[in-house]
Amino acid sequence: MTPAEILEALTEVRDPEIPVLNIVEMGLVRDVRLEGETVHVDITPTYTGCPAMRTIEAAIVETLRARGFQQVVVHKVFREPWTTDWMTDEAREKLRAYGIAPPPPRADEAPDLIPLPFTVAQSGPAVPCPFCGSEQTRQTSAFGATACKALFFCEACRQPFEYFKAI
Amino acid sequence: MNLETLDAALRPALFEYLLCLGDDALILGHRLSEWCGHGPYLEEDIALANLALDCLGHAEALLTLAGEVEGKGRTADDLAFLRDAYDFRNVQLVELPRGDFAFTITRQFLFATYACLLYEALQQSAFEPLAGIAAKALKEMRYHLRHSSEWMRCLGDGTEESHRRAQTALDELWMYTGELFEVDDTLRTLIEARIAPDMAALQPKWREQVEAVLREATLTVPEDPPYMATGGRRGHHTEHLGHLLAEMQFLQRAYPGAQW
Numbered sequence: 001m002t003p004a005e006i007l008e009a010l011t012e013v014r015d016p017e018i019p020v021l022n023i024v025e026m027g028l029v030r031d032v033r034l035e036g037e038t039v040h041v042d043i044t045p046t047y048t049g050c051p052a053m054r055t056i057e058a059a060i061v062e063t064l065r066a067r068g069f070q071q072v073v074v075h076k077v078f079r080e081p082w083t084t085d086w087m088t089d090e091a092r093e094k095l096r097a098y099g100i101a102p103p104p105p106r107a108d109e110a111p112d113l114i115p116l117p118f119t120v121a122q123s124g125p126a127v128p129c130p131f132c133g134s135e136q137t138r139q140t141s142a143f144g145a146t147a148c149k150a151l152f153f154c155e156a157c158r159q160p161f162e163y164f165k166a167i
Numbered sequence: 168m169n170l171e172t173l174d175a176a177l178r179p180a181l182f183e184y185l186l187c188l189g190d191d192a193l194i195l196g197h198r199l200s201e202w203c204g205h206g207p208y209l210e211e212d213i214a215l216a217n218l219a220l221d222c223l224g225h226a227e228a229l230l231t232l233a234g235e236v237e238g239k240g241r242t243a244d245d246l247a248f249l250r251d252a253y254d255f256r257n258v259q260l261v262e263l264p265r266g267d268f269a270f271t272i273t274r275q276f277l278f279a280t281y282a283c284l285l286y287e288a289l290q291q292s293a294f295e296p297l298a299g300i301a302a303k304a305l306k307e308m309r310y311h312l313r314h315s316s317e318w319m320r321c322l323g324d325g326t327e328e329s330h331r332r333a334q335t336a337l338d339e340l341w342m343y344t345g346e347l348f349e350v351d352d353t354l355r356t357l358i359e360a361r362i363a364p365d366m367a368a369l370q371p372k373w374r375e376q377v378e379a380v381l382r383e384a385t386l387t388v389p390e391d392p393p394y395m396a397t398g399g400r401r402g403h404h405t406e407h408l409g410h411l412l413a414e415m416q417f418l419q420r421a422y423p424g425a426q427w
Contacts, residue, residue, distance in 0.1 A: 049220035141214060143213050
């Protein structure tokens with residue numbers, strides 16, 4: 001198999017917390033190399049403390065072993081640090097359909113990374129509700145059940161929803 | 168430079184330095200995790216747990232790197248769970264008991280302001296693996312800074328009780344902030360090698376940022392005490408660290424090599 005084919009195989013590895021997404025379209029896989037009989041896969045963590053990374057590492061090894069590779073080495077790399085900008089448009093659409101508001105493109109003044117001085121009021125563009133599309137939404141918590149998400153509430157359809165934070 | 172091209176003479180100093188940074192994150196993460204299930208309300212309980220998780224992530228990355236620099240095969244788990252208090256290199260600020268909510272938030276605010284400046288500077292470290300971790304940790308620390316800064320305003324410019332608790336916390340914590348900016352021989356070696364930033368040079372910036380938020384929070388900046396706590400970087404800790412480690416390390420000590 002070529003590195004490109006290995007990358008294709010890795011689309012079978014899904015995010016354990018958000019199973020509609022695979023690790024390739026999330027931008028987690030940074031490089032795939034073949035050195036003799038050994039496959040080297042470089043992945044970068046979404047958040048340093050993300051507990052799903054271990055599951056993902058194990059799934060990568062399992063997936064490639066099933067394709068016939070005996071030697072699979074997964075490297076965790078921090079350069080460049082992962083950014084939601086690496087998520088494909090398809091991935092964002094899958095998130096929305098799943099009920100999670102996707103991250104906006106991370107501009108130079110990313111709304112979630114506000115430079116000092118801060119303001120107490122929520123700044124940045126409105127986050128549209130993934131269920132009804134309304135922009136009458138408000139943040140109820142900057143942190144959610146997983147490190148990557150925040151909690152929101154839609155005033156229009158009265159449903160809470162999660163938002164994948166831009167980082 | 169990376170692990171292969173690192174000058175052997177720098178290894179001991181770099182190992183110590185990575186313990187300093189990793190232990191700060193590990194011990195702070197542990198204190199934050201103590202709030203799990205005890206937060207003032209659900210969203211804040213979740214927030215504190217997330218902050219703790221970030222800190223533990225930084226600790227794992229930094230202590231793993233420390234073990235690789237030491238070159239004796241010690242993993243992050245070995246370093247976290249099998250060292251005694253006098254081998255820990257965290258500042259005393261992070262090992263203090265969590266206190267009330269105002270104390271935890273004030274400590275987080277003071278530390279996060281420092282950590283953002285530190286990681287921002289460390290992105291330029293000549294030691295590439297550390298620069299990579301710093302770039303990642305900075306993004307997460309900025310959320311900590313935003314969260315704790317907003318809380319400082321809420322508490323300081325809040326009710327009489329919240330203001331009193333926040334001011335009390337600030338007054339108690341101030342004497343532990345000097346240690347964040349100490350420069351000893353180990354650090355001096357690394358500053359010369361352009362691996363670590365000059366912490367003393369960052370202190371005025373830290374002061375400026377902290378005072379700006381405290382002003383908005385209507386809190387009084389404490390006077391510098393005649394004595395700033397010191398010793399954490401040399402393994403001299405308060406009586407609190409021993410108790411913390413007894414709890415944190417119990418399982419690995421009682422069942423060595425336990426896995427699940």
